[in-house]
Amino acid sequence: EIVLTQSPGTLSLSPGERATLSCRASQSISSSYLAWYQQKPGQAPRLLIYGTSSRATGIPDRFSGSGCGTDFTLTISRLEPEDFAVYYCQQCSSSPWTFGQGTKVEVK
Amino acid sequence: QVQLQESGPGLVKPSGTLSVTCAVSAGSISSSDWWSWVRQSPGKGLEWIGEIYHNESTNYNLSLKNRVTISVDKSKNQFSLKLSSVTAADTAVYYCARRNLPHWLETSYFDCWGRGTLVTVSS
Numbered sequence: 001e002i003v004l005t006q007s008p009g010t011l012s013l014s015p016g017e018r019a020t021l022s023c024r025a026s027q028s029i030s031s032s033y034l035a036w037y038q039q040k041p042g043q044a045p046r047l048l049i050y051g052t053s054s055r056a057t058g059i060p061d062r063f064s065g066s067g068c069g070t071d072f073t074l075t076i077s078r079l080e081p082e083d084f085a086v087y088y089c090q091q092c093s094s095s096p097w098t099f100g101q102g103t104k105v106e107v108k
Numbered sequence: 109q110v111q112l113q114e115s116g117p118g119l120v121k122p123s124g125t126l127s128v129t130c131a132v133s134a135g136s137i138s139s140s141d142w143w144s145w146v147r148q149s150p151g152k153g154l155e156w157i158g159e160i161y162h163n164e165s166t167n168y169n170l171s172l173k174n175r176v177t178i179s180v181d182k183s184k185n186q187f188s189l190k191l192s193s194v195t196a197a198d199t200a201v202y203y204c205a206r207r208n209l210p211h212w213l214e215t216s217y218f219d220c221w222g223r224g225t226l227v228t229v230s231s
Contacts, residue, residue: 035217044203044221045154051215088154092207092216096169097144099154 002026004089006100012108019076021103023089028069033093036065036074039102040085048087049074079105110135112204112222120198120229126191130204130222137185138162142207144218145178145189147200155200159207160187194229201226 003026013019023034031052037045047056049065052072062077076083084107089100116128130143137143144159158168160178168176177190191198206220 032213032215037218044205044224045218046221047217047219050217050219051213054215056217056219090154090218095167096171097156097207099156101153 001096002029002091002094002098004091004098004100006087006089006103008103009101010104010106012106013079014108015079015081017079019074019079019083019105021074021076021087021089021105023067023072023074023100025070025072025091029091029093031068031072033091034065034067034072035090035092036063037088037090037099038083038085039088045088076105110206110220112206112220114202114204114222114225116202116225116227118226118228120194120227121231122195122229124194124229126194126198126202126227126229127188128202128204128225128227129186129188131184131186133185137180137187138182140209140211142167142209143178143180143187144205144207146203146205146218146221148203148224149197149200152200157189157191157202196229199227199229 005024007022034052036049039045053065064075086102086104111133113131120126142159145157175192180187201224203224204222205218208219
């Protein structure tokens with residue numbers, strides 16, 4: 001099973017600041033199968049990024065993804081109030097499909 | 109846009125069987141997608157349980173494999189999860205989700221999710 005480890009666990013930032021979230025895989029995965037999701041309290045996860053760097057429909061361009069091999073990054077260029085949430089990385093490179101434990105982006 | 113809606117009992121007794129159904133609307137369950145179950149224990153992260161294709165092929169998370177059965181009912185455009193021998197550790201919000209495999213790109217992701225249904229295991 002591929003374990004995804006996200007860091008930091010919590011990121012305390014102010015609106016307008018840049019957020020950089022990390023996802024490290026326990027073994028190399030195809031960049032085609034790495035996705036990022038946003039989850040707000042009481043809601044289902046929402047797809048943000050697929051294939052490491054492609055934005056899902058309707059996702060603003062302040063969200064971007066990068067990486068390869070075992071190291072992947074989600075960047076939010078300028079935080080908007082609605083961006084404060086929990087973010088998960090997820091892989092479909094090797095079954096079982098797995099998620100990271102999440103990074104909470106909170107208001108500083 | 110495809111919509112998913114979970115339904116099922118909110119309370120299950122220990123050692124019993126948890127059953128949840130996901131109704132698919134505004135789309136066909138016979139599309140070239142896989143239909144998954146994902147759960148989230150209170151205050152915890154996300155765990156993929158398993159998935160099914162419309163031809164009834166399944167793929168399960170081995171950590172739960174002996175207790176999980178996922179089935180599909182094409183006539184009702186829905187799929188279901190059964191988890192047997194439940195304990196308090198199975199208390200979670202259960203989500204159904206579509207795992208999309210677009211024909212135009214080698215990739216895969218969960219792009220549609222239900223709102224989730226909380227199932228509590230308690231006597």
